[in-house]
Amino acid sequence: MEDTFVADVFEPKWTSLSEEHSEVQRKLQESIRYFIEGKKVTPTCIVGPYGVGKTELMFDGFRYAWKNGIPAFYTTLREILKFLPGDSISEQELPGKINVIIEMKVKKY
DSSP: OOOOOOTTSSSOOOOOOOHHHHHHHHHHHHOOOHHTOOOOOOOHHHHHHHHHHHHHHHHHHHHHHHHHHHHOOOOOHHHHHSOSSSSSOOTTTHHHHHHOOOHHHHOOO
């Protein structure tokens, strides 16, 4: 059955379920390749509604990075929120705060 996807928990592999999934995966891998080539890239953040494949896509990006000799790490919104002040933060301020958190984590390792 061509339209059926069967997940294999022992051999994880990203499978694009739509053209949009394919495009997002291509952009993520392109960003990783740019980093490998020494180009400046911004941290990648995948957002979307529950169940659309964000975590699976990021894990695929991690595997791609590690296979190409680039260490990658995973964090959650819950982890990020631990570092943010208790006051509300604007959408414009959030990317800068996240970059600071990522830099702190990278220096830690």
